[in-house]
Amino acid sequence: GEDVEQSLFLSVREGDSSVINCTYTDSSSTYLYWYKQEPGAGLQLLTYIFSNMDMKQDQRLTVLLNKKDKHLSLRIADTQTGDSAIYFCAETPISGNTPLVFGKGTRLSVIA
């Protein structure tokens, strides 16, 4: 079955760049997603990338996709304390109409 792996913790200093990594198993995934969970809240879609793209940039966020290695990363430039949250990677499974497969989430701590 599909599986999504992420490291559990990341700590960075305010102003530095954060890079959160994810590996997935389903090579036929059409979309890959990053969700953000702030304390006491549900997950919110942060950004996504279509599988025929290598990179997507959205303001301070850069998503890189390496399909050969099944590796997805999220880079946050100029990380702020408000970026402290849990970041979840998710992939679409083979059947597009079945639920997303989520990783366990990476807890990002930003040190002032």
Place this chain on the structure above:
Amino acid sequence: DAGVIQSPRHEVTEMGQEVTLRCKPISGHDYLFWYRQTMMRGLELLIYFNNNVPIDDSGMPEDRFSAKMPNASFSTLKIQPSEPRDSAVYFCASSSFPSAGSSYNSPLHFGNGTRLTVT
């Protein structure tokens, strides 16, 4: 739109008691999901519905757990009897998946969750 609404936000109960969690999905969404989040296991999909019909309940941990969706605007997740290991944050999410053949999976919209503590 108010988003996905869950109640209660917090629930503290004693072992053996029945617990009912409630969810109101976003109007027009035809998929509803129940997730459980713990530190140990992360985010687990328990069950999901399409047009009020349960599609996959293989994630429901035990027969003590049951979920219903009597109409398009309401769903419940019930635990009876509850146990301390059921303590977790339970999320409801909804989405409007595209028709077959479409290439984009619509994102999930999550509620703010119910934090359940069973003592």
